Amino acid sequence: MTYRMTELIATKREGKALTQEQLFWIIDSYTDDELPDYQMSSFLMAVLFQGMDDVELGCWTDAMLSSGVVLDLSGSPLPKVGKHSTGGVGDKTSMALAPLVAACGVAVPKISGRGLGHSGGTLDKLESIPGFTTELDLGRFTRQLEDIGIVLASQSEELVPADRRIYSLRDATGTVPSLPLIASSIMSKKLAEDLDALVLDVKVGSGAFTKDVEEARFLAATMVSIGRSYGTPVVVLLTSMDQPLGVEVGNANEVAESIAVLRGEGPADIVELTMALGVEMLVAAGIGDAEQAGGLLEAALASGAALEKFGELIAAQGGDPAVLDDPTLLPAAPQTTDITSPLAGTIARCDALTIGRAAVRLGAGRETKEDEIDHGVGITLHAKVGDEVSAGAPLATVRYRDADHLAASLEILDSAWGFSAEPQEPVPVILGEVR
Amino acid sequence: MTYRMTELIATKREGKALTQEQLFWIIDSYTDDELPDYQMSSFLMAVLFQGMDDVELGCWTDAMLSSGVVLDLSGSPLPKVGKHSTGGVGDKTSMALAPLVAACGVAVPKISGRGLGHSGGTLDKLESIPGFTTELDLGRFTRQLEDIGIVLASQSEELVPADRRIYSLRDATGTVPSLPLIASSIMSKKLAEDLDALVLDVKVGSGAFTKDVEEARFLAATMVSIGRSYGTPVVVLLTSMDQPLGVEVGNANEVAESIAVLRGEGPADIVELTMALGVEMLVAAGIGDAEQAGGLLEAALASGAALEKFGELIAAQGGDPAVLDDPTLLPAAPQTTDITSPLAGTIARCDALTIGRAAVRLGAGRETKEDEIDHGVGITLHAKVGDEVSAGAPLATVRYRDADHLAASLEILDSAWGFSAEPQEPVPVILGEVR
Numbered sequence: 001m002t003y004r005m006t007e008l009i010a011t012k013r014e015g016k017a018l019t020q021e022q023l024f025w026i027i028d029s030y031t032d033d034e035l036p037d038y039q040m041s042s043f044l045m046a047v048l049f050q051g052m053d054d055v056e057l058g059c060w061t062d063a064m065l066s067s068g069v070v071l072d073l074s075g076s077p078l079p080k081v082g083k084h085s086t087g088g089v090g091d092k093t094s095m096a097l098a099p100l101v102a103a104c105g106v107a108v109p110k111i112s113g114r115g116l117g118h119s120g121g122t123l124d125k126l127e128s129i130p131g132f133t134t135e136l137d138l139g140r141f142t143r144q145l146e147d148i149g150i151v152l153a154s155q156s157e158e159l160v161p162a163d164r165r166i167y168s169l170r171d172a173t174g175t176v177p178s179l180p181l182i183a184s185s186i187m188s189k190k191l192a193e194d195l196d197a198l199v200l201d202v203k204v205g206s207g208a209f210t211k212d213v214e215e216a217r218f219l220a221a222t223m224v225s226i227g228r229s230y231g232t233p234v235v236v237l238l239t240s241m242d243q244p245l246g247v248e249v250g251n252a253n254e255v256a257e258s259i260a261v262l263r264g265e266g267p268a269d270i271v272e273l274t275m276a277l278g279v280e281m282l283v284a285a286g287i288g289d290a291e292q293a294g295g296l297l298e299a300a301l302a303s304g305a306a307l308e309k310f311g312e313l314i315a316a317q318g319g320d321p322a323v324l325d326d327p328t329l330l331p332a333a334p335q336t337t338d339i340t341s342p343l344a345g346t347i348a349r350c351d352a353l354t355i356g357r358a359a360v361r362l363g364a365g366r367e368t369k370e371d372e373i374d375h376g377v378g379i380t381l382h383a384k385v386g387d388e389v390s391a392g393a394p395l396a397t398v399r400y401r402d403a404d405h406l407a408a409s410l411e412i413l414d415s416a417w418g419f420s421a422e423p424q425e426p427v428p429v430i431l432g433e434v435r
Numbered sequence: 436m437t438y439r440m441t442e443l444i445a446t447k448r449e450g451k452a453l454t455q456e457q458l459f460w461i462i463d464s465y466t467d468d469e470l471p472d473y474q475m476s477s478f479l480m481a482v483l484f485q486g487m488d489d490v491e492l493g494c495w496t497d498a499m500l501s502s503g504v505v506l507d508l509s510g511s512p513l514p515k516v517g518k519h520s521t522g523g524v525g526d527k528t529s530m531a532l533a534p535l536v537a538a539c540g541v542a543v544p545k546i547s548g549r550g551l552g553h554s555g556g557t558l559d560k561l562e563s564i565p566g567f568t569t570e571l572d573l574g575r576f577t578r579q580l581e582d583i584g585i586v587l588a589s590q591s592e593e594l595v596p597a598d599r600r601i602y603s604l605r606d607a608t609g610t611v612p613s614l615p616l617i618a619s620s621i622m623s624k625k626l627a628e629d630l631d632a633l634v635l636d637v638k639v640g641s642g643a644f645t646k647d648v649e650e651a652r653f654l655a656a657t658m659v660s661i662g663r664s665y666g667t668p669v670v671v672l673l674t675s676m677d678q679p680l681g682v683e684v685g686n687a688n689e690v691a692e693s694i695a696v697l698r699g700e701g702p703a704d705i706v707e708l709t710m711a712l713g714v715e716m717l718v719a720a721g722i723g724d725a726e727q728a729g730g731l732l733e734a735a736l737a738s739g740a741a742l743e744k745f746g747e748l749i750a751a752q753g754g755d756p757a758v759l760d761d762p763t764l765l766p767a768a769p770q771t772t773d774i775t776s777p778l779a780g781t782i783a784r785c786d787a788l789t790i791g792r793a794a795v796r797l798g799a800g801r802e803t804k805e806d807e808i809d810h811g812v813g814i815t816l817h818a819k820v821g822d823e824v825s826a827g828a829p830l831a832t833v834r835y836r837d838a839d840h841l842a843a844s845l846e847i848l849d850s851a852w853g854f855s856a857e858p859q860e861p862v863p864v865i866l867g868e869v870r
Contacts, residue, residue, distance in 0.1 A: 005802070006609050006802060013483070036472075036473075036607075036688050037473035038472035038473045038476040041476050041480075042608035042609055043474075043609070045480035045481055046609065049484045096826060167458065169442075172471075172474060173441070173444065173473055174440075174445050174477055174481065366442070
């Protein structure tokens, strides 16, 4: 059966449901290069406005999953637990969390994404490490998981090729913040990973795709339900993304901060989140209860086993593990400038979305899907919500490549902070959970 | 100033207004090939859902108009009156109307469009005539208008190039039925024609982009208001498009029917509409009052002057005027089949949208913007609303190229007709007017 794409776009645009056959046809045709990007992007925008019902969403996810092969990781002796975050600004959690959990005896076969909209991507960040490759074929992926219990790689062409292409198109066409597109993208990738269990971090707030807790809870429940239909247990933490996580935003910047976390020197918010997600992953793997899991994670940090596991991962994927001891090996743009506080007071707002957009303008993210990432630019925050600042104190240090990028970034960056004369409650990291 | 297109898409997606600078930047960047089709198409879908306010619409129209040159037709001695229809199924009115009005001493410098969605385009239809070219450079356009008082041509690259490209992209991306996009597309083209006045035919009904009279009235008022801000008087007739106009749908089919109209042998509905629009055009040109105008039009038909003017037009644009006497010179696909009535009764519905879509599936319209039109396929209706049919009587004759196209077309075509045991009122042609 073949369809007229303009008719299917019109059907969705008018708020009607598409059939299983039609949804499979769209995914298959796009993957086979028979559907041009410009038709897919207007279709995706129509989905963003009109949504998908549960039946459509299941079909769409299934069509994505069956656009490629599914991993067979049954040779790995350890329980396999996946982790995924819906993305935010400064969310580098996976880079420390995956080695930490793997150091505790859980296999982490993680397929990550690239920067999407204003939020960074783990692959782009990891590629800051000299020599590090995220492009592994399935054989190498499987062997590495069996050997060292951890892989952080991009989707290969064989694995969910539909999602790989749609993800990149959405990034460039303003069609990222759609709940069904987010849920199906995440779940198709994770279901292809042959996992025993999955822990999700659904972000909530200005820098997240879901702006309020109810919406996030709905997205979480949608993904738990998709997981259930495939027999994969899914646990979701709802976590705050009103301000960036940690203090570093940008690719090399965030690698450096992840190393700090593994050295026990990370900022409190990212450490808290890393430990909470780690506990969920260990418990889901059947390693013990929450208290036992917490103890194992603390020990792996203190002994250096987690840092060592990150070094193994870097070496296995062609990177130079010397960055763990010498962060100056990471790329760094040549110039920096500080932006300073216009007044004295307490920080009431440190807006993740604005800071994420400012980082994209610096070159840390993509404007169109052909754009190159500049790994060496970024923003280091010196003031977050609840911090007291004096007039003229630095709010952030911006590392930049050239004056044009800097100007574009600064045009919006200083509107990220809000001030108050009153003390401010610090922002909680974890807002809820869905199982 | 340069912008991030993803940010502008997000702004519109969230229902916020864009600035004049931003709207000009989008049009200019797209026209200069700096904005990919896939970003433009998701933006257009966001506009379809979120609309544009009056200020945005004015800026968008202005940006389209200033993407190219504006005609200078001041050398033409006659009053210049434009005509445009918002498009429907079987709407071949311009092909008879323009020569008829030109035969009465009004210059008609008409830039027409191509097929858009399920509705055909005058250019595609005219190109059925062997040798006929619609691609005239501006010099030839101007000279032909001075010589014979009529031109039916495509937009040259110099004239509103932005609209030319956006129109074609909308057609392939399900972003046709947006009031601001329709209004700005029409008015930018018409304002570039250096007209003294403009008569618009806004279609209402299943086969039109506006489904009800109130929406059509709003579109009409929007265009009258854009015209006023440029000092161009605009008159709008609101006309019915629940069923196709006339009995022919398809490119060569509709040329043949237009010739019949000029011979005084056209179906009643299309003749009524042609005369009503002709009266408005003559009155707008200052030729006389409505009664005088009607008399002039009747005389031009009866004397053969209107048919002769069509022949002059065809010859001036490289076509073979012998088609006027011998319609077998028009392309015709080799095979025909009839679809027949399943029961006896009165036709209660003869759905324009369904028939238009069925014609596209035959090859008479475009699925993607790269598609070629098949000029020789089409549908001839034998039963319209109010007609009585016996069981087994032919409802339509389908002229087709091959079995695949036929099957795709028939799959939907027979759902176009509805039947009743009661007599049905004939559908009125003219529903209202806006001045």
